[in-house]
Amino acid sequence: MREQVDTSGTDTAPGTPAGTPAPGSAPRGRRRLGVMGGTFDPIHHGHLVAASEVASAFHLDEVIFVPTGQPWQKSDRDVSPAEDRYLMTVIATAENPQFSVSRIDIDRNGPTYTVDTLRELQALHPDAELFFITGADALAQIISWRSSEELFDLAHFIGCTRPGHTLSDTGLPVGGVSLVEVPALAISSTDCRMRVAKGEPIWYLVPDGVVRYIHKRALYASARP
Numbered sequence: 676m677r678e679q680v681d682t683s684g685t686d687t688a689p690g691t692p693a694g695t696p697a698p699g700s701a702p703r704g705r706r707r708l709g710v711m712g713g714t715f716d717p718i719h720h721g722h723l724v725a726a727s728e729v730a731s732a733f734h735l736d737e738v739i740f741v742p743t744g745q746p747w748q749k750s751d752r753d754v755s756p757a758e759d760r761y762l763m764t765v766i767a768t769a770e771n772p773q774f775s776v777s778r779i780d781i782d783r784n785g786p787t788y789t790v791d792t793l794r795e796l797q798a799l800h801p802d803a804e805l806f807f808i809t810g811a812d813a814l815a816q817i818i819s820w821r822s823s824e825e826l827f828d829l830a831h832f833i834g835c836t837r838p839g840h841t842l843s844d845t846g847l848p849v850g851g852v853s854l855v856e857v858p859a860l861a862i863s864s865t866d867c868r869m870r871v872a873k874g875e876p877i878w879y880l881v882p883d884g885v886v887r888y889i890h891k892r893a894l895y896a897s898a899r900p
């Protein structure tokens with residue numbers, strides 16, 4: 676199901692659980708918090724545009740970026756230190772008053788599971804409604820995540836289009852997921868790391884401050900695919 680982003684809508688979207696206002700409906704009642712989880716190694720404009728588009732379409736009050744602590748499904752590759760990924764995320768989001776960054780995943784020991792992230796955010800914001808934002812590639816993997824069946828009780832999931840990936844909610848709980856089209860940015864953190872390693876520019880793929888931070892900290896100098 677691909678939901679229409681209907682700016683005239685005022686009620687619950689077809690296929691969404693009771694109480695989940697349709698995208699475009701006027702915000703009312705509970706605070707609406709977006710959660711953008713990611714390894715952010717480094718954060719790039721694909722992440723930022725997806726968060727911004729979803730914030731607008733779903734009338735979110737805030738989007739919390741949550742850098743992963745230990746991304747267990749990326750254990751086959753080198754991941755930059757959590758503090759570097761956290762700081763790059765802070766730099767990238769600092770100018771947007773609607774964006775914030777949480778340390779909850781990097782401060783929790785062990786592998787990062789979204790079920791823990793969402794439980795913790797729910798405890799911190801008991802009156803808020805949570806919207807977990809993912810790209811098409813991550814959405815396609817959700818069934819492999821820890822306690823995947825519980826995730827949809829904790830948050831409404833929003834899958835975003837991403838070049839090179841098919842956006843689908845097949846196999847996911849009916850009403851638990853909305854699919855949205857966002858401006859296509861064929862940017863990946865992997866490509867950014869490879870570019871830095873090869874001495875190629877990453878200007879305009881990531882925010883300027885992130886380019887400078889990567890050079891200051893000499894990140895990705897020896898990045899491997």
Ligand SMILES: Nc1ncnc2c1ncn2[C@@H]1O[C@H](COP(=O)(O)OP(=O)(O)OP(=O)(O)O)[C@@H](O)[C@H]1O
Nearest residue numbers: 713714715721725809810813837860862863864865
């Ligand atoms: N260009 C993009 N457009 C839309 N969503 C994206 C884009 N890049 C990443 N995302 C989404 O942002 C979230 C965090 O992604 P992540 O930090 O793993 O970036 P990545 O570019 O996929 O990294 P890598 O190349 O290292 O795997 C995921 O849900 C992912 O699907």
Ligand SMILES: O=C(O)c1ccc[n+]([C@@H]2O[C@H](COP(=O)([O-])O)[C@@H](O)[C@H]2O)c1
Nearest residue numbers: 712713714743746748788789790820821
């Ligand atoms: O909960 C899990 O088992 C799980 C497995 C893989 C990824 N995730 C989450 O998905 C988000 C995107 O992750 P990644 O690895 O694509 O950067 C991030 O918030 C991760 O913590 C979560």
